[in-house]
Amino acid sequence: MALVMKLDAFLLGQLWGQTGDVGQQMLMYLLGIVPFILFFMFYNKIQMFIWLRDIEKALNKLKIMRDEARRVAIESVKEVGGLEEDPSPQVDQFLEYFFIEPTSLDPAGIVWKLDHLLDVRESKFKDHVRRMAPKASEAQLNNLENLLEVALDLNTIYRIVRHYYLFGKKTMSFYLVMQLQMILPLIMQTAEAYVGALQAFSLGQPIGDGIGALVASKLMLGAKRRPVEKDMVVGEVNIEGRTVLVTKAEGPGGNVGKPGDAVKALIEENAGRIALIIMVDAGLKLEGEKLGEVIEGVGAAIGGVGTEKYKIEEVATKYKIPVQAVIIKESIRDAISPMKKELYDSVNAVIDKIKRLIVENTKEGDTVLVAGIGNTIGIL
Amino acid sequence: MTSLEKRRPSPFFKILTYTLLILSLWFLLEAFVAISANPSMITDRSVLYLLVMGGLGLLLASYGLLVMRRQPSIWQKLAYKPATTVVECTNQQCGFKNVRRFRKGDYVFKEEGVCPQCSSPMMISAIYVESEEKAKLIKRW
Numbered sequence: 001m002a003l004v005m006k007l008d009a010f011l012l013g014q015l016w017g018q019t020g021d022v023g024q025q026m027l028m029y030l031l032g033i034v035p036f037i038l039f040f041m042f043y044n045k046i047q048m049f050i051w052l053r054d055i056e057k058a059l060n061k062l063k064i065m066r067d068e069a070r071r072v073a074i075e076s077v078k079e080v081g082g083l084e085e086d087p088s089p090q091v092d093q094f095l096e097y098f099f100i101e102p103t104s105l106d107p108a109g110i111v112w113k114l115d116h117l118l119d120v121r122e123s124k125f126k127d128h129v130r131r132m133a134p135k136a137s138e139a140q141l142n143n144l145e146n147l148l149e150v151a152l153d154l155n156t157i158y159r160i161v162r163h164y165y166l167f168g169k170k171t172m173s174f175y176l177v178m179q180l181q182m183i184l185p186l187i188m189q190t191a192e193a194y195v196g197a198l199q200a201f202s203l204g205q206p207i208g209d210g211i212g213a214l215v216a217s218k219l220m221l222g223a224k225r226r227p228v229e230k231d232m233v234v235g236e237v238n239i240e241g242r243t244v245l246v247t248k249a250e251g252p253g254g255n256v257g258k259p260g261d262a263v264k265a266l267i268e269e270n271a272g273r274i275a276l277i278i279m280v281d282a283g284l285k286l287e288g289e290k291l292g293e294v295i296e297g298v299g300a301a302i303g304g305v306g307t308e309k310y311k312i313e314e315v316a317t318k319y320k321i322p323v324q325a326v327i328i329k330e331s332i333r334d335a336i337s338p339m340k341k342e343l344y345d346s347v348n349a350v351i352d353k354i355k356r357l358i359v360e361n362t363k364e365g366d367t368v369l370v371a372g373i374g375n376t377i378g379i380l
Numbered sequence: 381m382t383s384l385e386k387r388r389p390s391p392f393f394k395i396l397t398y399t400l401l402i403l404s405l406w407f408l409l410e411a412f413v414a415i416s417a418n419p420s421m422i423t424d425r426s427v428l429y430l431l432v433m434g435g436l437g438l439l440l441a442s443y444g445l446l447v448m449r450r451q452p453s454i455w456q457k458l459a460y461k462p463a464t465t466v467v468e469c470t471n472q473q474c475g476f477k478n479v480r481r482f483r484k485g486d487y488v489f490k491e492e493g494v495c496p497q498c499s500s501p502m503m504i505s506a507i508y509v510e511s512e513e514k515a516k517l518i519k520r521w
Contacts, residue, residue: 061454068458199460206507252487344508380489
């Protein structure tokens with residue numbers, strides 16, 4: 001109450017003065033209307049300011065993510081590399097690596113050009129990582145390469161967002177800033193997915209994308225494995241009287257291999273006498289769908305730039321082999337983050353589905369090819 | 381100190397937010413006491429002033445608290461989630477299972493020691509993390 005009384009005396013004396021003056025009423029009216037006029041005049045500027053602030057906040061987060069990815073990469077290189085010197089300059093050089101896609105002006109043969117350039121890129125990456133970490137094992141080299149690629153991708157995202165932010169701010173282009181602000185949630189989701197991958201690649205844990213490789217590995221458990229094509233292995237098992245060739249990338253290092261080449265080589269080894277190809281891969285889960293749900297369909301289930309998919313489709317068409325797919329639903333974030341329990345729990349359901357597909361679509365004595373697609377990090 | 385730690389809310393910001401919160405609550409309490417004593421005071425300029433200032437202050441303080449709460453989310457996203465390794469006996473009839481924390485160097489289908497029950501080889505059968513809502517995040521930095 002004391003405060004109310006003191007305030008009352010203060011307000012009466014200082015703030016309001018004498019009431020009833022026409023000039024003062026006009027002033028009050030103007031004070032009320034001016035903000036509205038100003039708001040309509042500067043609406044675009046105010047909106048721009050709000051959007052730019054949103055982008056700036058996101059950019060700060062992206063910078064933190066980029067810096068942490070770089071730090072984790074440097075720490076990992078130091079840990080397994082065995083070099084005395086500081087690897088930071090070499091890591092920084094890696095973070096600026098770029099890849100120029102082949103021209104599509106004449107699209108004929110572009111798949112092979114792209115495949116060749118990707119091979120060159122991969123071997124270049126591996127050489128670079130080997131120079132940074134000469135004492136690392138093959139599996140550790142693969143994990144380091146994956147980790148550095150995550151850091152590179154986060155660096156690229158940060159640089160691009162920063163470019164459009166600064167360019168939008170400099171030109172005060174309403175539409176440029178608006179577009180960037182509108183796709184910001186998607187950009188942040190992708191960046192956060194990459195952050196999830198840091199843990200898996202620095203510690204060598206299986207990632208969600210590796211579910212196809214995990215299923216293949218479980219299917220060929222106990223069978224003798226042999227290498228087939230680059231970074232791929234194959235094992236032969238018997239399921240209900242059918243010979244099943246199971247192929248996956250060679251683990252346990254971070255590796256996706258070349259499933260297209262492996263499928264082609266195995267089909268040609270068997271002179272095209274493959275009754276069915278079953279592909280197992282992680283598939284995109286839409287919002288509202290359940291993580292780890294197993295569904296089946298037709299077609300080559302494989303992501304990436306499309307070169308491996310092209311090879312599988314080519315060879316399957318040539319020998320008229322049906323291609324079926326089993327998909328395990330997961331989001332992009334789940335795919336490159338450490339594997340969640342729900343995904344691991346779906347492995348037996350996938351194997352049951354594969355067995356059912358084999359029994360329903362082939363007869364005893366047939367040969368079936370099962371390809372487990374995905375990064376085999378943390379999985380033998 | 382990492383770059384992330386530098387970005388945490390400053391002590392000044394925290395003091396300012398809490399001071400604002402206390403002042404706003406005090407203003408609102410004063411107004412409430414005045415109205416309780418005499419309901420006609422609700423139209424009094426001073427009481428209205430206290431209500432408006434208290435309300436605005438409370439809004440600002442809430443925003444400050446929200447910022448302080450929201451700040452660690454980036455840390456949570458960067459924090460490592462605890463992973464579990466399941467080591468199982470390869471003898472189907474035995475069924476011995478050991479569930480432990482993930483160790484660097486673990487991988488699925490890696491042979492690891494012998495079963496304490498039947499002396500058959502043990503094998504890592506699974507490595508996974510619990511869903512984020514279930515998992516307790518590990519603070520790394």
